[in-house]
């Protein structure tokens with residue numbers, strides 16, 4: 001059953017340099033109990049897309065069109081109050097940098113119990129008990145003591161555990177995590193991924209996970225949405241995507257995976273090996289935005305953006321000349 005249905009979502013920012021197309025006709029859905037990963041290089045519109053989905057895109061210069069159906073109701077036409085109600089209750093958000101998503105002057109206990117005060121009928125004592133339980137669930141020792149501590153008293157990994165506890169506080173049906181491990185060091189990244197995987201297994205909530213790390217995708221996702229220059233270029237079940245990436249951009253991302261046996265590669269190396277650069281979203285080329293970097297481009301690619309076409313069951317690519325061969 002579909003929990004979230006994003007239909008033809010476009011977000012355009014009016015900038016001094018002209019309209020910047022951060023998301024262009026983005027469509028994908030998330031089923032109940034499903035984890036969907038959104039991947040793509042930096043600047044491809046991943047964060048803007050989830051900001052629009054959560055109703056957090058309040059930039060005065062943003063123009064949004066399309067529909068985002070959450071439980072059948074369109075989020076984009078909801079009032080600010082309804083959107084705030086959704087966020088924190090039905091949706092839990094986890095951000096890249098726990099230092100910026102936590103408030104430095106408020107105690108962990110306050111930040112954990114505040115959403116419970118807003119969205120539940122729990123008493124003060126019940127809120128405290130639940131907060132302690134949540135901290136235990138995310139693997140923090142001494143939960144009672146943590147309630148009285150402030151973010152700066154915790155390590156980066158512990159802080160991210162706290163933000164995950166806050167996201168889980170009201171038992172949301174959907175968790176959206178925007179690069180939750182990017183700001184952490186490698187061993188801590190692995191611990192946080194393990195935690196997210198365990199929570200997913202135990203709670204069965206749906207998850208949208210933004211990442212530029214295909215290792216994270218392989219570890220967590222059921223289905224993958226590949227974004228390039230504001231467009232969804234491919235969606236596929238995770239196994240199909242890794243076996244036969246259909247869009248040349250997906251294939252290029254896979255070739256760019258750092259080789260862990262090469263000592264020159266940093267373990268946390270981002271996808272920086274795809275030759276060329278993401279185009280300026282205010283100066284998109286005609287046709288397919290990937291065409292200037294694409295080794296499979298044909299004449300049509302310079303003319304028109306290809307529509308999404310089904311390549312195999314559940315796998316769709318927006319490409320005039322998709323790859324059909326298994327990855328070498």
Ligand SMILES: Nc1ncnc2c1ncn2[C@@H]1O[C@H](COP(=O)(O)OP(=O)(O)O)[C@@H](O)[C@H]1O
Pocket residue numbers: 013015020022040041042043044045046047048049059061281
């Ligand atoms: N408020 C804004 N005003 C203008 N441009 C923005 C704004 N927010 C994001 N952008 C632009 O939208 C594009 C997509 O950004 P983003 O969604 O953050 O990319 P990603 O998360 O994939 O790295 C970028 O070019 C970014 O500069």
Ligand SMILES: [Mg+2]
Pocket residue numbers: 046047048178
């Ligand atoms: Mg981002």
